[in-house]
Amino acid sequence: MTQAIATGDAGSAMRRVDGPDKVRGTARYAFEYPMKEPAYLHLVQSTITRGRVRAVHDGAALAVQGVLAVLSHTNATRIDPGDETELAVLQSDGVAYRGQPVAAVVAKTPEAAREAAALVGVDYDVYQHDVHLSAARTDLFAPDDTDTHQGDLEAAMAEADTVIDHVYSTPMQHNNPMEPHATIALWDGTSLILHESTQAVRMVHTTIASLFGLERDRVRVIAPYVGGGFGAKGPLHAPVVLACLAAMAVPGRPVKLAVTRRQMFTLVGYRSPTLQRVRLAADAQGRLSAVGDDVTAQSARFTQFVERAGDPSRMMYAAPNRRITHRLAALDTNAPTWMRAPGEAPGMFAPEVAMDELACALDIDPVELRLRNEPEVDPGTHKPFSSRTLAECMREGSRLFGWADRDPAPGVRRHDGWLVGTGMAASTYPALLMPGSSAEIRFEKGRYELRIGASDIGTGAWTVLGQLAAEALGVGVDAVRVHIGDSTLPAASLAGGSSGTVSWGTAITAAARAFREEHGDTPAPGARTTARGSDGADENYSAHSFGAQFAEVHVHADTGEVRVPRLLGVFSAGRIINPLTARSQFIGGMTMGVSMALHEHSVVDPRFGHVVTQDFADYHISVNADIGEIRAEWIDTPDYRANPTGAKGIGEIGITGTAAAVANAFHHATGVRVRDLPITVDAYL
Ligand code: MOS
Numbered sequence: 213m214t215q216a217i218a219t220g221d222a223g224s225a226m227r228r229v230d231g232p233d234k235v236r237g238t239a240r241y242a243f244e245y246p247m248k249e250p251a252y253l254h255l256v257q258s259t260i261t262r263g264r265v266r267a268v269h270d271g272a273a274l275a276v277q278g279v280l281a282v283l284s285h286t287n288a289t290r291i292d293p294g295d296e297t298e299l300a301v302l303q304s305d306g307v308a309y310r311g312q313p314v315a316a317v318v319a320k321t322p323e324a325a326r327e328a329a330a331l332v333g334v335d336y337d338v339y340q341h342d343v344h345l346s347a348a349r350t351d352l353f354a355p356d357d358t359d360t361h362q363g364d365l366e367a368a369m370a371e372a373d374t375v376i377d378h379v380y381s382t383p384m385q386h387n388n389p390m391e392p393h394a395t396i397a398l399w400d401g402t403s404l405i406l407h408e409s410t411q412a413v414r415m416v417h418t419t420i421a422s423l424f425g426l427e428r429d430r431v432r433v434i435a436p437y438v439g440g441g442f443g444a445k446g447p448l449h450a451p452v453v454l455a456c457l458a459a460m461a462v463p464g465r466p467v468k469l470a471v472t473r474r475q476m477f478t479l480v481g482y483r484s485p486t487l488q489r490v491r492l493a494a495d496a497q498g499r500l501s502a503v504g505d506d507v508t509a510q511s512a513r514f515t516q517f518v519e520r521a522g523d524p525s526r527m528m529y530a531a532p533n534r535r536i537t538h539r540l541a542a543l544d545t546n547a548p549t550w551m552r553a554p555g556e557a558p559g560m561f562a563p564e565v566a567m568d569e570l571a572c573a574l575d576i577d578p579v580e581l582r583l584r585n586e587p588e589v590d591p592g593t594h595k596p597f598s599s600r601t602l603a604e605c606m607r608e609g610s611r612l613f614g615w616a617d618r619d620p621a622p623g624v625r626r627h628d629g630w631l632v633g634t635g636m637a638a639s640t641y642p643a644l645l646m647p648g649s650s651a652e653i654r655f656e657k658g659r660y661e662l663r664i665g666a667s668d669i670g671t672g673a674w675t676v677l678g679q680l681a682a683e684a685l686g687v688g689v690d691a692v693r694v695h696i697g698d699s700t701l702p703a704a705s706l707a708g709g710s711s712g713t714v715s716w717g718t719a720i721t722a723a724a725r726a727f728r729e730e731h732g733d734t735p736a737p738g739a740r741t742t743a744r745g746s747d748g749a750d751e752n753y754s755a756h757s758f759g760a761q762f763a764e765v766h767v768h769a770d771t772g773e774v775r776v777p778r779l780l781g782v783f784s785a786g787r788i789i790n791p792l793t794a795r796s797q798f799i800g801g802m803t804m805g806v807s808m809a810l811h812e813h814s815v816v817d818p819r820f821g822h823v824v825t826q827d828f829a830d831y832h833i834s835v836n837a838d839i840g841e842i843r844a845e846w847i848d849t850p851d852y853r854a855n856p857t858g859a860k861g862i863g864e865i866g867i868t869g870t871a872a873a874v875a876n877a878f879h880h881a882t883g884v885r886v887r888d889l890p891i892t893v894d895a896y897l
Contacts, residue, residue, distance in 0.1 A: 214305040220689025225717040241592035243394035247466040254325035255317035261821035266759020269333035270287040278324035311478030341544040352539040353748025363533030368502035372493030380562035384814040393471040396461035402630035412706035417699040436697035457566030480792030481549025488562035502737040512547040521559035526592030529585035553864035564637035564872030590754035598753035599855035602786035609782040623883030630766040633881025637872035643860035645749040646705035649719040655735040665701040672793030684724030719745030759783035765877035777840035786860035787850035800843035801866020807834035807876035816889035
């Protein structure tokens, strides 16, 4: 969709205010800040998977010209990680995963740091390791508060006309934003300044202060531009802690650490692989009597992370009997982390393929099957939905895609040697509202300065937050200047969980209104007002975004090559504040969904416990040539029950359901049912 460039009022397709600086290269990312006499940090990573460090030999490294320090658990500053065991870097001799930092070299040049790091000798005691995820493991455990039961799933399965009962799998995947994690840390003996690539300025600020036992006003975090994160830059990981430890070893010198692309596959988390046993029971008309979803995922032995892939099965479709469980294997790996739509991305693959299998078994159109199972209220919580717009998305998607004429027979269409099919799936993501954001409005030199410690990870926050402030102040967007990405600004929640715009927007709107009340329409120079946003969502409602995705898939009859020439998503995500940046988020998510369907797969070698696909030659991500016509539309559905902005999150819903739509279209093209991602050439051959 092309939109005229409008005035910048909320709802209009204003271009990114940070666009020109990014295109010119003048927008500074964390590593790029010019520093006087910088030092560079290079890591020494464990070559064993589990064990302990017996000795670190640093003599040869220290002899390299330009080396300033070699850090290891024997000499690094002691910190207090509390429960954050992933951040206990260089604090003990324990090795919990392959690739764990066991030493680090600080030097005057990156070359010297790297050369010296290669000369650090590490002796280990090696213990047995175990990195194998399987639903048959006898040591799986149930994390707290992740199981729900309603009615009697087994009885409903036994009584039903038609049942579906299969195991679906999604592989380990790694977050790969364009800008890998990067830090500059400067310790002057009393204060720490960090230039950090992060989705969460406040979380870095408070976590680092707490780890190092510093007063908050002695830590500053600066992050105005962030080249993507997809969740891996939400929580903190080992590299930022290492940069701080190194800075303390060389006071007065800024220490620069750029995580390499290969290190993105060892140090900053990943999406857990999942196994999902999905059970559906239905009558002959397709009305569900039971939904079961038993998820097995992996966590690390040293900490716990739950990939909550069962969550969507709690709320998507009506059924009186329901059982959702999560089981974890604690493995000798680094910890999984958030990756775009954690939970929902794998959690809308398995059940949405199962729904397609049910539609085929009953000879009911997949859209119609979903319509027949629309719930009156959230079937998991029995709360009313703040708005439930799945049916409208499916109807509009069917119309735009031309779904009505579809012949449901699988494997019967051929065109120039390609098998042709179409498929659909639903999308959903919770509409979260994070508590605890504040914003300040100042009036200076005839302009309104909006100050809030938000981060723009490429989503458009620089632009959209100015639009929201201008709207609430009743001025043109040119009268507002946005300041974000600094811990000296009023604290804000993270850019994650698709919650940034609405959580920050709620604070911005409150600040703008309070400013007007205090200072009127003609404020004096220097007038300023700070206000807090909401303390969280209205607990009386179940708030979710919805969508429907439709895919056309071609599979080459001789080579098995899979193409997705056409992909349509119709979403309902509340009020759309900027159609230009919103569309970019939707199609970005859908593109990543195609990537999940066809490409992304981190392959672990169980003998060594490491990911062997450590670069973009081996870890494939959808590129332009993989994407055909991709179209995102939306139904304008402001939802003021979800939060005061009327908007819902849009960063993550685009990836949910995409892989299922592709897999369902693959089945329609070939007659082959795929239950394991990614779908590669051998799926058909
Ligand atoms: Mo997103 S995975 O919540 O940053």
